[in-house]
Amino acid sequence: xxxxxxxxxxxxxxxxxxxxVLNNRGAISQKTKNKVFKAMKxxxxxxxxxxxxxxxxxxxxxxxxVPYIGHPFFGMLTDAIEEACYLQEYKxxxxxxxxxxxxxxxxxxxxxxxxxxxxxxxxxIEDAEEYFDTDFPIVSIERTIENVPSVSCDNYKGGxxxxxxxxxxxxxxxxxxxxxxxxxxxxxxxxxxxxxxCEKAGVDYKKYYIEPxxxxxxxxxxxxxxxxxxxxxxDGIFATSDVLxxxxxxxxxxxxxxxxxxxxxxxxxxxxxxxxNISTVKQPIREMGDLATHVLTKRINGVLVPExxxxxxxxxxxxxxxxxxx
Amino acid sequence: xxxxxxxxxxxxxxxxxxxxVLNNRGAISQKTKNKVFKAMKxxxxxxxxxxxxxxxxxxxxxxxxVPYIGHPFFGMLTDAIEEACYLQEYKxxxxxxxxxxxxxxxxxxxxxxxxxxxxxxxxxIEDAEEYFDTDFPIVSIERTIENVPSVSCDNYKGGxxxxxxxxxxxxxxxxxxxxxxxxxxxxxxxxxxxxxxCEKAGVDYKKYYIEPxxxxxxxxxxxxxxxxxxxxxxDGIFATSDVLxxxxxxxxxxxxxxxxxxxxxxxxxxxxxxxxNISTVKQPIREMGDLATHVLTKRINGVLVPExxxxxxxxxxxxxxxxxxx
Numbered sequence: 147x148x149x150x151x152x153x154x155x156x157x158x159x160x161x162x163x164x165x166x167v168l169n170n171r172g173a174i175s176q177k178t179k180n181k182v183f184k185a186m187k188x189x190x191x192x193x194x195x196x197x198x199x200x201x202x203x204x205x206x207x208x209x210x211x212v213p214y215i216g217h218p219f220f221g222m223l224t225d226a227i228e229e230a231c232y233l234q235e236y237k238x239x240x241x242x243x244x245x246x247x248x249x250x251x252x253x254x255x256x257x258x259x260x261x262x263x264x265x266x267x268x269x270x271i272e273d274a275e276e277y278f279d280t281d282f283p284i285v286s287i288e289r290t291i292e293n294v295p296s297v298s299c300d301n302y303k304g305g306x307x308x309x310x311x312x313x314x315x316x317x318x319x320x321x322x323x324x325x326x327x328x329x330x331x332x333x334x335x336x337x338x339x340x341x342x343x344c345e346k347a348g349v350d351y352k353k354y355y356i357e358p359x360x361x362x363x364x365x366x367x368x369x370x371x372x373x374x375x376x377x378x379x380x381d382g383i384f385a386t387s388d389v390l391x392x393x394x395x396x397x398x399x400x401x402x403x404x405x406x407x408x409x410x411x412x413x414x415x416x417x418x419x420x421x422x423n424i425s426t427v428k429q430p431i432r433e434m435g436d437l438a439t440h441v442l443t444k445r446i447n448g449v450l451v452p453e454x455x456x457x458x459x460x461x462x463x464x465x466x467x468x469x470x471x472x
Numbered sequence: 473x474x475x476x477x478x479x480x481x482x483x484x485x486x487x488x489x490x491x492x493v494l495n496n497r498g499a500i501s502q503k504t505k506n507k508v509f510k511a512m513k514x515x516x517x518x519x520x521x522x523x524x525x526x527x528x529x530x531x532x533x534x535x536x537x538v539p540y541i542g543h544p545f546f547g548m549l550t551d552a553i554e555e556a557c558y559l560q561e562y563k564x565x566x567x568x569x570x571x572x573x574x575x576x577x578x579x580x581x582x583x584x585x586x587x588x589x590x591x592x593x594x595x596x597i598e599d600a601e602e603y604f605d606t607d608f609p610i611v612s613i614e615r616t617i618e619n620v621p622s623v624s625c626d627n628y629k630g631g632x633x634x635x636x637x638x639x640x641x642x643x644x645x646x647x648x649x650x651x652x653x654x655x656x657x658x659x660x661x662x663x664x665x666x667x668x669x670c671e672k673a674g675v676d677y678k679k680y681y682i683e684p685x686x687x688x689x690x691x692x693x694x695x696x697x698x699x700x701x702x703x704x705x706x707d708g709i710f711a712t713s714d715v716l717x718x719x720x721x722x723x724x725x726x727x728x729x730x731x732x733x734x735x736x737x738x739x740x741x742x743x744x745x746x747x748x749n750i751s752t753v754k755q756p757i758r759e760m761g762d763l764a765t766h767v768l769t770k771r772i773n774g775v776l777v778p779e780x781x782x783x784x785x786x787x788x789x790x791x792x793x794x795x796x797x798x
Contacts, residue, residue, distance in 0.1 A: 168585055176574045183581050183602075215554060221547035228541060228568050237582065240566040242554050248502045255509050256563065259494055276509075392747035399749075418744055421718035423725075 148189035156185040204446060208236045208439070209257035209265040213245040218389070218416040219431060220268070223287070226435030227266060234443050236263070245358065247271040258282065264442045272330055283445040287438050288332040290454065295445065297438040297455045301332055304427040305339025307461040308384040308411045311425060313347055315409045315467050317382030320344060323373065323394065324386030326355040333386055336413060340384055352377045370397050374404065381409065382467075388412040388419040388426055395422060395466060410466040425467035428460045474515035482511040530772060534562045534765070535583035535591040539571040544715065544742040545757060546594070549613070552761030553592060560769050562589070571684065573597040584608065590768045598656055609771040613764050614658040616780060621771065623764040623781045627658055630753040631665025633787040634710040634737045637751060639673055641735045641793050643708030646670060649699065649720065650712030652681040659712055662739060666710055678703045696723050700730065708735040708793075714745040714752055721748060721792060736792040751793035754786045 154161045159178065167174055167182040185191075208231055212220045224240065231238045239262060243250035250271055257265055264283035274291045277284050286296040312320040322340050327333040337353075344351035354373045356366070374380065385391035391412030398404045412419050415428025434457055441451045480487045485504065493500055493508045511517075534557055538546045550566065557564045565588060569576035576597055583591055590609035600617045603610050612622040638646040648666050653659040663679075670677035680699045682692070700706065711717035717738030724730045738745050741754025760783055767777045 168581075179574070179578060183577055186581065187602075214551065215541070216544075216548045216551035218542075218544060218547065221544065222542045224566075225540065225542035225568065228566065229570075232567075237586065238566055240550075240554065240564055241558075242551065244555075248505070251509055252505060255494075255512065260563065276513075389743070389747075392744075396747050396749065417715070418718075418747060421715075421722050421744060422748055423722065 148191040152189055153182065153185045153191050156189065157181045205261045205263050206236050207239055207262045208442065209239045209241065209262040211241045211243055211250055211253050211265065211267045213243050213268060213270050215240070215242050218418060219414050222416060222431045223435045226432040227439050230436045230439035236443065243270060245270050251276055263446045266438055266442055272328065274330065283442055285438050285442040285445065287434060289330060295441050295451050295453055297434055297441060298332060299429040299434060299457045299459050301335035302339035304413060304459040305336040306343045307427050307459065308413065309340045309343035311411050311461060311467050312382035312384060312409055313349055315382065317409055319350055319352070319379040320382040320384060321352045321354055321377060321380045322384050322386065323354050324390065325358045336386055352380065366393055367397050370394065383408060383410045385410060386413050388414040388416050388424055391424045391466070392418050392422045395424065409468055415462060423465035425464045426462050428462050430457045433457055474517040478515055479508065479511045479517050482515065483507045530589050531587045532562050533565055533588045534768065535565045535567065535588040537567050537569055537576055537579050537591065537593045539569050539594060539596050541566070541568050544744060545740050548742060548757045549761045552758040553765050556762045556765035562769065569596060571596050577602055589772045592764055592768055598654065600656065609768055611764050611768040611771065613760060615656060621767050621777050621779055623760055623767060624658060625755040625760060625783045625785050627661035628665035630739060630785040631662040632669045633753050633785065634739065635666045635669035637737050637787060637793050638708035638710060638735055639675055641708065643735055645676060645705040646708040646710060647678045647680055647703060647706045648710050648712065649680050650716065651684045662712055678706065692719055693723050696720065710737050712739050714738040714740040714742050714750055717750045717792070718744050718748045721750065735794055741788060749791035751790045752788050754788050756783045759783055
């Protein structure tokens, strides 16, 4: 059986160089890497990284649990996390919980049993007690969990921005349209910021909640119908995600019985907001993923990290909330 | 140090049950699982799955290499693959190559060194020789690679559908607008189907290529400008992805100097096509991910699998190609 030394001899480099290529550490030219890979293939040498990681405290594996990877927010977030892992020589083990707390718990234990060095989680477990009081490195993205460092955006400010935009556009009866949320979910502060800003301005606002599963389902047109039956004066909608905003605009456009100049503001700042010309509160998604990865790797290496990191949001004005009324 | 037996005793179940929970095999109720997890936590028992997998031929790890996870096509595909892995008791190690052949090669060797049982790849390596003639289980998604089983959709038929739709909508000067492609990339057959269908009908069609990086960049408005300078008669555009179609429609809508009734057909059938009302050729993305995972796990288990699996595409007519002209 071929050894590391055989590969090094074949290429004409040192064992250290081959080892660095294998572990993706140190600056090695692509040319040398290709030579090493070629020699490995020819000698059929595929060292078992796992065997090695057993004698190594840090497995250089990071687990990531997200509810859905098909949602553009989580896609972009995962992309940024994967990139940050790659640059720091970690590998990513991706799991999706489909939003089920039970499945999320299972995945967390599976990841630990697979010797990951740490876990990044967008948790949907209400009490999140799985993650409490543990010396194991965890970073929570988007929500706070007791004793766990978290990275999120300024959701409260985002809600304030949405309320201001609708009021500045002349809306007298703005409405918050979003998933039913609870205090532990990221949307909670978003809603709070919106409501408190409307209250501060003395504006009569309403709230209409849908169930999380309605977003992807066929129920949304019925929700919109009942929304306008209950609140016929509605003249502006804060849809609490861009995907929801895009669907609302699409449904309103298909039925001329609905008001055709509805002001709509979304949340997230994903590509779809640009393509569908939606005014939105932009989260720094890539920066959140990058920062969360860095906080985690610091924790893995025993460095003290912030308990909470809150990144700023920005407002992007587009066609859906129309020109600003002065 | 706690053992498997301690956990079993604490919960009052057999060692086999605890082992099944750990390995996510067999039908165990969520209630029992939670009890086992709780006991593990209390006893601080986290068995090293890696140590076990060394004595096990099948690591139950699958590697996935995609060019970009932030693109909705790959997001949806990855989502389906992760789900299929979960249901078959495999775990997924996700890597993105950012479209760089050199990085893709590195990732492939890293995955092998990490003892994955098999690899799913959406390759961007032109010759793809890394994957030739190997006994190691690989499944290629979207493109064919010599001696490697592949799963794709009927790209040629998709191109035919797009050409027919534009011609049926009355276009006399349809134009193919997409990334410069080569024979080894999935778009190649898409283009071929479009061109040959136009030729068959004797219609004067044009092609306008952009560089892959233009799609996400700021260059696209300039591309569109030069497109209409070169081919002012253009009355229908086949944008070879939905994301590209959405961007084209957005750019045309923002400048009244451009024709405002341009027929546009996209490709992929991702959510954005629905929200932006884009007629499109729909790929069965989830089914492709699911099938690819099953082909790979069959190969891992030594079952003979099809060399090529081609899933059908469908055409979805929406506003962007307007009502059909009879």
